[in-house]
Amino acid sequence: MNHLTLSLLAFTGGVFLAVQGGLNAQLGVLLKNPLLASLVAFFCSATFAFCFVLLSVKHLPDVQEIKSVPYYLWFSGGLFSVLGISLYYYTIPRLGVSSMISLGLCGQVIFSVIAGHFAWFGLPQEPLGIKRLIGILILISGIIIINKN
Numbered sequence: 001m002n003h004l005t006l007s008l009l010a011f012t013g014g015v016f017l018a019v020q021g022g023l024n025a026q027l028g029v030l031l032k033n034p035l036l037a038s039l040v041a042f043f044c045s046a047t048f049a050f051c052f053v054l055l056s057v058k059h060l061p062d063v064q065e066i067k068s069v070p071y072y073l074w075f076s077g078g079l080f081s082v083l084g085i086s087l088y089y090y091t092i093p094r095l096g097v098s099s100m101i102s103l104g105l106c107g108q109v110i111f112s113v114i115a116g117h118f119a120w121f122g123l124p125q126e127p128l129g130i131k132r133l134i135g136i137l138i139l140i141s142g143i144i145i146i147n148k149n
């Protein structure tokens with residue numbers, strides 16, 4: 001897949017996350033509990049993921065492949081996901097969707113630049129250079145402008 005297609009897919013994923021954040025924040029307000037909204041969202045996500053797996057996966061991992069996965073990878077992504085998504089659902093009704101998404105994106109970008117620089121999580125190293133540093137400063141400036149009343 002070429003870079004443009006991958007970039008469009010990433011952009012679309014960001015749009016989908018903003019839409020689901022807005023919708024599920026409304027659900028959290030109506031249910032009066034962002035964690036309950038997260039539970040509903042994750043249950044539905046699991047149901048959709050199960051259906052997509054049934055339709056698309058041609059090979060399931062064997063016992064040896066399953067045993068080779070470090071134990072913490074079975075739960076840590078889910079833990080951070082529920083915490084992050086619940087914080088989205090809690091803060092969107094209080095800050096607004098554009099403020100929450102811009103601040104959340106800022107946190108993601110800053111952390112990902114640090115994680116990439118140190119090659120955390122077994123991912124390729126992406127050294128922090130002047131261009132990335134300038135990009136972070138421009139991003140923070142944009143966040144300030146977006147959130148300025």
